């Protein structure tokens with residue numbers, strides 16, 4: 001390379017090549033990653049059909065899929081899926097909204113931090129499922145108590161990651177804002193929030209996965225609809241294909257929603273200098 | 280333009296910082312502060328810029344809005360990693376018409392074509408240029424530069440020094456340039472203040488009466504360099 005390497009970089013060509021190679025490695029990763037699951041599925045199917053395992057305990061994968069598709073065709077399944085998604089969505093929204101407000105406040109203001117953080121840390125020590133009886137007592141077994149439970153689950157990871165993100169911000173960047181005589185609000189909006197965005201997104205993603213965990217718990221403990229309820233129903237009526245089917249659906253939706261957040265994260269954090277963005 | 284009257288900022292029970300600094304800058308003047316590392320040069324700039332309020336003494340600016348009079352270029356680029364080059368350069372600029380000048384400045388510092396790049400994709404020299412452009416776009420009345428080129432290779436350094444010269448020629452910005460590079464101070468400054476000690480004090484002051492742009496190998500500058508070196512002689516107390 002010449003001595004003027006700095007201005008000699010031609011980024012556009014490089015990017016195109018990268019896209020192709022990543023697509024190829026992605027494909028081969030997918031292939032390699034599915035070898036064992038596919039093998040297990042085949043063994044499972046065979047074991048179930050050959051009678052190695054009792055089919056009333058572990059039905060064959062095809063039986064499970066059949067059950068799900070029948071339920072989907074009859075329309076019964078959509079109600080269960082819909083209500084579960086509804087609980088996760090609003091619980092997630094409420095939990096992260098409260099976490100953003102409290103997290104930003106405690107991260108920015110030392111007094112608010114000293115006021116609120118010890119209490120929140122103490123509340124965090126309570127295993128969140130322990131709240132269930134109380135919520136049911138307070139707000140009944142309706143939707144509100146389930147959404148609240150999900151929100152509690154989502155709140156803590158988002159709050160913790162956001163505050164630690166804000167506290168970890170480079171003081172040097174804050175000083176740049178001070179040189180421009182930024183107001184507090186400008187500091188928060190233009191420096192603090194963007195700088196804390198990476199850890200906030202980490203919090204959002206682990207918040208979502210906790211949200212899924214909590215919706216299962218909420219629905220197991222008292223619901224008349226939802227994927228979690230379907231599992232209890234399957235257990236009580238000795239229908240393992242229902243239980244396994246619900247597990248698979250949970251896995252699919254959990255993965256799907258996480259993938260959405262992951263895409264958003266990747267898009268908004270293009271600027272990060274990390275291994276993932278390395279070219 | 281700027282008058283500094285017996286200003287002190289002491290750290291660690293009198294073992295660090297600087298003491299009793301008197302300094303005055305005329306409008307358009309470029310003054311260099313030379314000193315070994317640790318003698319409080321960065322601290323001096325932080326005090327002047329208003330980032331450090333724990334000082335004693337008196338600082339006067341000829342400006343009617345003293346808090347907005349200073350622009351600072353830090354020792355590190357301090358770019359916002361989530362902003363592109365052009366967004367970083369116009370960061371903090373309130374005046375919309377100024378933003379239009381950002382493009383012009385990008386070309387001046389040789390970053391055309393990199394407007395949409397993020398700091399992670401820049402070399403050290405390019406990041407430093409972005410920082411220079413950012414501190415210039417706001418057109419501060421007094422520009423404070425803290426070892427702006429100390430982390431750069433010799434070629435980029437000379438390029439950027441010439442860039443500063445051309446910008447001064449255009450805008451006549453009053454500038455206080457902190458450096459530990461004697462050649463740089465001699466090449467760029469109208470006057471050089473030498474600091475030494477811990478806490479640092481102003482030891483002496485000398486004028487560089489040579490029209491700019493100067494020749495880097497100028498004999499007169501070489502003589503001044505010898506003077507400065509003997510001034511900074513560490514065997515002397």
Ligand SMILES: Nc1ncnc2c1ncn2[C@@H]1O[C@H](COP(=O)(O)OP(=O)(O)O)[C@@H](O)[C@H]1O
Nearest residue numbers: 290291295296315316317318319320321322323
């Ligand atoms: N906030 C601070 N608290 C304590 N000591 C400090 C602080 N800031 C700077 N110092 C000390 O003051 C001395 C001068 O620092 P600095 O101004 O950065 O020197 P220079 O820029 O000339 O190399 C250093 O020894 C440093 O440790």
Ligand SMILES: [Mg+2]
Nearest residue numbers: 320321354426
């Ligand atoms: Mg320094």
